Amino acid sequence: MKVDTAIIGAGAAGMMSAAHAGGRVLLVDHAKAPGEKIRISGGGRCNFTNLHCDPSAFLSRNQHFAKSALARYTQWDFIALVEAHGIPWHEKTLGQLFCDTSAKDIVAMLRRMMQAAGVDLHLQSTASQFANTTDGFSFDLQGPDYTGKVSATRLVIATGGKSIPKMGATGLAYDIARRFDVPVTETRAGLVPFTFADGRFAEISGVATPARITAGGTSFDEALLFTHRGLSGPAVLQASSYWKEGEEITVNLCPEMDIFEDLRTRRQARGRKNLTTELAQHLPARLVDHLAKQMDLTGNLADWSDTGLQSLVTHLQNWHLTPGGTEGYRTAEVTLGGVDTDALSSRSMMTPAVPGLYFIGEAVDVTGWLGGYNFQWAWSSAMAAARDIAG
Numbered sequence: 001m002k003v004d005t006a007i008i009g010a011g012a013a014g015m016m017s018a019a020h021a022g023g024r025v026l027l028v029d030h031a032k033a034p035g036e037k038i039r040i041s042g043g044g045r046c047n048f049t050n051l052h053c054d055p056s057a058f059l060s061r062n063q064h065f066a067k068s069a070l071a072r073y074t075q076w077d078f079i080a081l082v083e084a085h086g087i088p089w090h091e092k093t094l095g096q097l098f099c100d101t102s103a104k105d106i107v108a109m110l111r112r113m114m115q116a117a118g119v120d121l122h123l124q125s126t127a128s129q130f131a132n133t134t135d136g137f138s139f140d141l142q143g144p145d146y147t148g149k150v151s152a153t154r155l156v157i158a159t160g161g162k163s164i165p166k167m168g169a170t171g172l173a174y175d176i177a178r179r180f181d182v183p184v185t186e187t188r189a190g191l192v193p194f195t196f197a198d199g200r201f202a203e204i205s206g207v208a209t210p211a212r213i214t215a216g217g218t219s220f221d222e223a224l225l226f227t228h229r230g231l232s233g234p235a236v237l238q239a240s241s242y243w244k245e246g247e248e249i250t251v252n253l254c255p256e257m258d259i260f261e262d263l264r265t266r267r268q269a270r271g272r273k274n275l276t277t278e279l280a281q282h283l284p285a286r287l288v289d290h291l292a293k294q295m296d297l298t299g300n301l302a303d304w305s306d307t308g309l310q311s312l313v314t315h316l317q318n319w320h321l322t323p324g325g326t327e328g329y330r331t332a333e334v335t336l337g338g339v340d341t342d343a344l345s346s347r348s349m350m351t352p353a354v355p356g357l358y359f360i361g362e363a364v365d366v367t368g369w370l371g372g373y374n375f376q377w378a379w380s381s382a383m384a385a386a387r388d389i390a391g
């Protein structure tokens, strides 16, 4: 088989680039269906972009790399596409845009676009033995639609990261990069819950509260969720991308208010009330019970001096914890690190050292925050490659 462009990986980035590359395009995936992560994303509604998408919401060894692709295909471009296809959407919170009906609308849109562009989609197919040829690349394809050699003028790698192996995630992008001497930065799980080996939060599992979580010098104010295994919730997932093994995190359970002044005022008006009863005005009662046991919080408010209250508040706002680890790739929403951006053109996503070879989407060392940023990177990086290919 001879094609102009072979794209490996029919996820968000692979489908988007296939629909726009032009010429004869072959799209290969080992899964039964394309866009499986889109389908399950955002609780089945796909948080497909973010109104506030900006390069500062992305992690990479080169903070500037994502700027070009994000500027040339923006969240507004993707919103216009979604609207042109009549997909109803809404903003949930913090600029996060979701489908009103189903994430399947996005998959169906991409499939329609690919069909219109005449993309040849091969599912349940594996590609191996990638090599350079005089006029491009070759690889072996094995699947129900075709088994044999493929030669392609251009090769686009869109196989994503290692997150959720159960859904078919593999490290193929990194293997192909190494095969062509393209460097790969260290990878680790991102947007992932923290674990504590001693199960210390099991008794308050299910309790959620607004909090500020700080890891690696970066803070996020969103919900914190206690789990049997440790800590989760949006604030924790966000912070996890900035956390490194062995480091401490800080939890501020009262980020929004001056709780010290409030407790002093309450002490004057309601001094005979239990401290824990008054704390439960600010924090979930089960969390207060848990903290009361840990910190020996007994007595009435009137029994507490200013110094005592101040040290309690300092503890609530500066709770230092050292996670034992994370839940890893098994549940991580993304993979941090990946194909080294130093080896790619930020305008086209092509590797200048291997002309015609492109890496797009999550496979690249660009990782977004929670909230639609990772899909926007998939769309933007895919369009950078597709436009370069289409000329």
Ligand SMILES: Cc1cc2nc3c(=O)[nH]c(=O)nc-3n(C[C@H](O)[C@H](O)[C@H](O)COP(=O)(O)OP(=O)(O)OC[C@H]3O[C@@H](n4cnc5c(N)ncnc54)[C@H](O)[C@@H]3O)c2cc1C
Binding pocket: 008, 009, 010, 011, 012, 013, 014, 028, 029, 030, 031, 034, 035, 036, 037, 038, 040, 041, 042, 043, 046, 047, 048, 049, 125, 126, 127, 158, 159, 160, 161, 163, 164, 167, 168, 169, 170, 171, 172, 332, 333, 334, 360, 361, 362, 363, 371, 372, 373, 374, 375, 376, 378
């Ligand atoms: C549970 C969950 C929810 C998420 N929710 C959101 C959200 O709401 N908003 C958001 O912005 N981001 C979300 N993300 C992140 C987002 O899904 C990814 O960043 C995005 O899908 C990356 O797109 P991609 O095309 O690079 O890779 P993927 O979408 O992962 O696609 C890679 C494709 O390559 C295929 N593949 C892999 N290995 C091989 C191989 N060896 N041979 C052949 N094919 C292969 C896979 O089957 C897959 O189809 C979520 C992630 C998860 C896990």
